Amino acid sequence: MAAITSVGETPIAAPAGRPRGMQAGRRRRLNTFRYVVFTLFGAFFLIPLLAMLRFSLEGAKLGTWSLSAWRQIASYQGSGIPPLLSSIEITLELAVITCAVMLVLLVPTMIWVQLRVRWLTRTIEVLCLLPLTIPAIVLVVGLGEIYNRIQRFSLSALMLFWIYVILALPYAYRALAAGLGGIDVKTLSEAARSLGASWFTVIVRVIAPNMRQGILNAVLLTFSLVLGEFTIAYLLLYTNLQVELYSISRNTPNAGVLFSTSFAALLFAFALLMILSYAGRGRRRSRG
Amino acid sequence: MAVAAAVDEVPLVTSSPVTRVRDRAARDAVEVRLEGLSRHYGSVVALDRLDLTLEPGQLIALLGPSGCGKTTTLRLLAGLEDADAGRVIVGGRDITRMPANKRDMGMVFQAYSLFPHMTVRQNVAFGLRLRRVGAAERDQRAIEMLELVGLAEHATRYPHQLSGGQQQRVALARALAIEPQVLLLDEPLSALDAKVRAQLRDEIRRIQLEVGITTLFVTHDQEEALAIADRVGVMRDGHLEQLAPPTEVYSRPATSFVAEFVGLTNRLAGEVRDGSVIVRGCTLPLVERDTPDGQVVALVRPEAVTMASDGAPESGPLVGTVIAVTFLGATSRVTVDLGDARILAQFSTADAAALTAGSRVALTIRPDPVLVSASSDPAVSVAGEEA
Numbered sequence: 174m175a176a177i178t179s180v181g182e183t184p185i186a187a188p189a190g191r192p193r194g195m196q197a198g199r200r201r202r203l204n205t206f207r208y209v210v211f212t213l214f215g216a217f218f219l220i221p222l223l224a225m226l227r228f229s230l231e232g233a234k235l236g237t238w239s240l241s242a243w244r245q246i247a248s249y250q251g252s253g254i255p256p257l258l259s260s261i262e263i264t265l266e267l268a269v270i271t272c273a274v275m276l277v278l279l280v281p282t283m284i285w286v287q288l289r290v291r292w293l294t295r296t297i298e299v300l301c302l303l304p305l306t307i308p309a310i311v312l313v314v315g316l317g318e319i320y321n322r323i324q325r326f327s328l329s330a331l332m333l334f335w336i337y338v339i340l341a342l343p344y345a346y347r348a349l350a351a352g353l354g355g356i357d358v359k360t361l362s363e364a365a366r367s368l369g370a371s372w373f374t375v376i377v378r379v380i381a382p383n384m385r386q387g388i389l390n391a392v393l394l395t396f397s398l399v400l401g402e403f404t405i406a407y408l409l410l411y412t413n414l415q416v417e418l419y420s421i422s423r424n425t426p427n428a429g430v431l432f433s434t435s436f437a438a439l440l441f442a443f444a445l446l447m448i449l450s451y452a453g454r455g456r457r458r459s460r461g
Numbered sequence: 462m463a464v465a466a467a468v469d470e471v472p473l474v475t476s477s478p479v480t481r482v483r484d485r486a487a488r489d490a491v492e493v494r495l496e497g498l499s500r501h502y503g504s505v506v507a508l509d510r511l512d513l514t515l516e517p518g519q520l521i522a523l524l525g526p527s528g529c530g531k532t533t534t535l536r537l538l539a540g541l542e543d544a545d546a547g548r549v550i551v552g553g554r555d556i557t558r559m560p561a562n563k564r565d566m567g568m569v570f571q572a573y574s575l576f577p578h579m580t581v582r583q584n585v586a587f588g589l590r591l592r593r594v595g596a597a598e599r600d601q602r603a604i605e606m607l608e609l610v611g612l613a614e615h616a617t618r619y620p621h622q623l624s625g626g627q628q629q630r631v632a633l634a635r636a637l638a639i640e641p642q643v644l645l646l647d648e649p650l651s652a653l654d655a656k657v658r659a660q661l662r663d664e665i666r667r668i669q670l671e672v673g674i675t676t677l678f679v680t681h682d683q684e685e686a687l688a689i690a691d692r693v694g695v696m697r698d699g700h701l702e703q704l705a706p707p708t709e710v711y712s713r714p715a716t717s718f719v720a721e722f723v724g725l726t727n728r729l730a731g732e733v734r735d736g737s738v739i740v741r742g743c744t745l746p747l748v749e750r751d752t753p754d755g756q757v758v759a760l761v762r763p764e765a766v767t768m769a770s771d772g773a774p775e776s777g778p779l780v781g782t783v784i785a786v787t788f789l790g791a792t793s794r795v796t797v798d799l800g801d802a803r804i805l806a807q808f809s810t811a812d813a814a815a816l817t818a819g820s821r822v823a824l825t826i827r828p829d830p831v832l833v834s835a836s837s838d839p840a841v842s843v844a845g846e847e848a
Binding site for chain 2: 368382
């Protein structure tokens with residue numbers, strides 16, 4: 174009887190079915206919203222890129238296609254500016270040096286602060302995030318005097334790495350802080366110390382390898398920042414890739430090489446992002 | 462004698478990793494002395510002129526409530542913190558100012574401390590690598606240590622592929638691999654579930670006995686401390702209340718704090734008269750015979766409370782109503798309401814079988830020496846935790 178009674182009570186279950194229907198409708202609406210948003214944002218990002226690619230492949234005559242703009246990347250030289258290839262080299266070198274200096278400066282400092290002077294964490298964070306709030310022009314005015322003196326020694330654009338390290342600090346700090354926050358720094362370092370490790374060994378062999386993803390992210394952000402930096406190099410009269418591209422756009426009727434180089438730089442940054450992401454994931458997989 | 466015979470037989474198994482580890486450690490078993498060790502955190506006194514000696518090859522467990530200074534003691538010995546005053550002497554050598562990485566001590570932490578980016582074997586070999594031991598010997602010794610803790614087949618795994626108990630065993634192997642002078646265990650079992658904890662506790666003791674290394678074990682778990690230590694040090698407010706073998710700490714606590722902290726204790730009102738204390742009609746000998754006459758609180762263990770042989774009279778100072786019977790396996794714990802107080806008794810399960818909630822029972826107290834507390838307020842009739 175009890176079973177029959179419970180079967181007879183099925184209408185009571187009807188309200189339970191309604192939320193399911195509501196959930197399905199809501200899910201459909203949410204999915205539609207997602208597709209619309211992704212399509213809009215995708216178009217927003219992709220259309221300029223496709224346009225750039227389209228222009229870089231424009232032939233001499235309207236409506237024709239050519240790879241000449243891409244071939245010129247290696248040999249192009251505008252009037253009164255260095256060869257394009259040397260600007261690319263300088264920018265890549267700058268990116269590598271900036272990444273290296275940033276890591277050498279920031280990783281041990283952050284680990285040390287975490288281990289020995291935790292009360293300084295907030296101060297270090299504020300200091301590192303400060304460049305975000307300072308406009309590039311203010312930085313240039315502040316550092317201009319120093320760079321004027323440096324220029325007397327005819328040093329190359331590589332000297333820009335000092336200022337790029339400062340610019341990269343906020344992004345690198347956040348990435349490294351996230352990496353550091355994921356590990357028990359105190360216990361790991363104490364375990365390593367009790368096994369006979371010096372502080373240098375603790376940082377290099379124990380802590381740094383465990384914040385690998387954070388380090389990779391910091392490197393990626395720093396690299397991207399240096400590849401795309403224009404304002405400071407331009408105002409301090411150095412020529413990096415972006416300044417060179419700007420000069421080409423102003424001085425040459427051949428816009429194709431401008432687009433091909435810009436697109437190549439974007440591809441490079443994208444490839445780098447993929448490599449670094451893959452490297453991080455590969456590590457996790459190998460451990461899993 | 463049986464133990465001695467067994468130990469004598471071990472050298473016959475010359476290829477055993479245990480034997481090799483034990484032989485090496487036995488050579489190096491050292492005495493550890495902490496002399497007048499003090500440590501303050503601002504105005505808080507974590508350690509107050511602590512004196513403690515660990516005999517060579519002995520395992521001492523430091524036991525006490527949170528903030529009593531037991532972990533601080535271990536960290537000062539490890540060199541992970543600096544003492545404000547006092548000396549740390551290991552093997553006759555003053556190492557008070559020596560940095561942690563020079564102290565030659567193996568340590569197992571409460572938190573999982575294996576290096577996540579290294580395999581189990583690499584973790585165990587890490588200390589050897591720092592000591593520039595050759596790759597082949599390093600690997601061999603790492604495997605020996607893993608065999609010692611029964612995890613040789615997990616050598617190529619990463620820490621996140623191991624259970625908590627396995628990780629702590631690897632941590633133990635890593636600590637022993639460097640053949641330290643002293644082994645320090647900082648609540649290594651507290652993150653594990655009860656069953657694994659009991660297994661690993663026994664394993665730690667087995668390995669410690671086999672290796673023969675001087676060991677300091679910090680825990681807040683009385684059962685752990687009493688089960689594996691040669692001597693148990695009960696700490697309170699930065700100083701040692703008692704340092705004695707487990708049986709003595711339990712049966713002859715030096716202070717009322719120890720009596721109340723270790724095991725369960727009934728606090729019963731009593732009167733000291735002529736070197737004895739009279740508790741609810743029972744005359745009990747005193748641990749401290751020079752206690753002055755007067756009203757006191759007697760600290761009586763549940764197992765000292767037994768059923769009266771003359772049945773259950775209508776009334777009397779130790780006649781009451783059973784409130785609860787808790788089955789503990791071979792024994793059962795019975796809570797009895799005496800009207801003006803409650804008392805805990807521990808009977809064999811067979812004896813307790815006839816008791817149910819609501820039944821009347823007459824009790825008596827076995828005349829074991831008891832400690833008394835000067836406090837005249839036995840408001841809390843039962844103190845301490847399960848031992």
